[in-house]
Amino acid sequence: MISRLSGIGRAPRTTRPSPTEFDRRLIAPMLFGSVLNPVNSSMIAVALVPIGVAFGAPPAETVWLVSALYLATAVGQPVVGRLVDMYGPRRLYLIGTGLVGIAGLLGALAPSLGALIGARVLLGLGTSAAYPAAMQLTRSEAERTGRDSPAGVLTALAVANQTVAVVGPALGGLLIGVGGWRAVFTVNVPLSAACLVLGALRLPRAARAAESREHGVDLPGMALFAVMLVSLMLFLMDPRPDRWWLPVFSATAAAGFAVRELRVPKPFVDLRVLGGNAPLIVTYLRQLLGYTTAYAFMYGFTQWLEEGRALHAAAAGLVLLPLSAAALTVSALTGRREAVRGKLVVGSLVQMAACAALLLVGSGTPVWALAALAAVMGVPQGLIGLATQTSLYRQAEPARTASAAGLLRTFGYLGALAASAADAAFFTHRADTPGLHDLALFMLAGSALLLATVLPDRSLSTLVPSSGKA
Structure with a gap:
């Protein structure tokens, strides 16, 4: 796969990259770093019971090992992405990859569940650097070579992340069988070491943003x-009525954040530029809608099974294996062509069809039919993620590519949490068939809304490299 990446030539390896071809030495650190988050997100699934x-x-406490990583990464991705831009x-x-190794050691030695959750928070922050860094490197290589064709590189990132997410639970089970649940954390030490060596040897020292840094880091904006x-x-x-103060607190912080970002010369998130970049805002919305349906199906369908x-x-x-196989196959086959609008339209329609088919399943549905339904749902997962990633690359301001990419990941995590809330709402006592059908209607509405954001948007057919202006 990697040897056929778009824009990557077959020239022999040298210390100086070709002036017209993507630097092949960057691929390994980019891929190794970007899979740190999905491998840790998926391995923990099989470790929750032995840790408990x-x-x-109880499960109500061990679930924080999952939530802590989501929280830390959702915040960390755009924050670290902004630092990458600067x-x-x-x-x-x-x-970041150094923190992953430290978090792995702390997790392996953790004397309590609280310490283990703290290690997961540190792990989430550490894994937040690689993906924004990879997107920034892709951008800088396109500018250096004058060949703005990142489809192959973006596809490699997507396929690597999907593959690792699939094998993560099996890898976690193997590690637990060999060395107990602490091995799930220990494995981060050699992974971190590999990233540190590859990064130190291959990442360019001169790759810096052109933006002036005279105003420093917007720490208050990041905190808000x-x-x-x-x-x-x-x-x-x-989501419970007695937790009403949390959304109120969030809205208050959002207001303070907006006031702050509109006043400082170099804000963490430039709301003026973002507000004038409607296509990018819609891309974030599509990421949220697509991932809400994807995770709602993954969590809800699995519980119902x-x-x-x-x-x-x-x-x-x-x-569920056909779902992963279909997603990987579709990503690999379609990744070399951007075709953003086509991928979003087809992905939305197939997602709607799968949700509608979910209304027909019941306790007597044959297993082969359920596996076929999972395979159908894998198709949009392979299309929509690639499309939103490519859209962001084309729509984001070049000087803020990394922070924009981090924010894209954040909207994906928000979709995962919204999906969890939906599953809890429709499966009040147990994952029964009526609850699954209600969940299918919810996913169908979200998929229809996703399609509604795509059909009238003709600009997706003519996406061009960003000029750096809003």
Whole structure:
């Protein structure tokens, strides 16, 4: 796959990259770094039960091992992305991947569940650097070579992340079988070391943003952004009437954030530029809608397979394998052509068809039909993620590519939390068939809304490299 990347030539490796071809030496650190987050997000799924047994903690407490990573990464991606824009990808990549190794050691030695959750927070912050750095490197290489054709590189990032997310639970199970649940954290040490070596040897020292840094880092803006987002995400994780103060607190922080960002010369998020870039805002909305449906299906359908369809957990996992296989296949086959509008239209329509088919399933539906339905749902997962990633690359201000990419990931995490809240709302007591059908209607509405944002948007057919202006 990597050897055929668009824009990557077959010239022999030298210390100086070709002036007209993507620097192949950057691919390995970009891919290794970008998979740190999905591998840690997926491996923990099989470790929650043994960790709960080890510390005598119920599922309501061990779930924070998942939520802590989501919270830290959702905040960390755009924050670290902004630092990448200001100081270049190499420095933040090395700091971030170094933190991953430290977090791995702390997790392996954690004496309590609280310490383990703290290690997961540090892990989330550490894994926040690589993806924005990869997007910034892609942008800088396109500018250096004058060949703005990143489809192959973006596809490699997407396929690598999807592949690791699929094999993560199996890898976690293998590690637990060999060395116990602490091995799931220990594995981050060699992964971190590999990233540090590759990053130190291959990432360019001179890759820095052209933007002036005389005004420093907007720390108050970042703090207000973190408060706004964490408050909102905490509410989405467990939306109850008695937690009404969380969205109010989030809205208050949002107001303060807006006032701050509109007044400072070099804001964390330039609201003036973002407000004038309607296509990018719509891309963030599409990311939220697409990921809400994807995660709602993944979480809700899996629960229903085990409770409503009475399948064993292992059998439920096998039913979902076609979903991952379809997503990987579609990404690999379509990644070399951008075709953003076509991917979004087809992805939305197929997603709607899968949600409609979900209304027909019941406790007696054959397993082969359920596996086929999972495969159909994998098609939009392979299309929509690639399309929003490419859209962002084309629509974002070049000087803020990394922070814009981090914010795209944040909207994906918000979609995951919204999906969890939806699953909890429709499966009040157990994952039964009526609840699944209600969830299908919710996903169908979201998919229809996604399609409604795409059909009238003719600009998607003529996306061109950003000129740096709003």
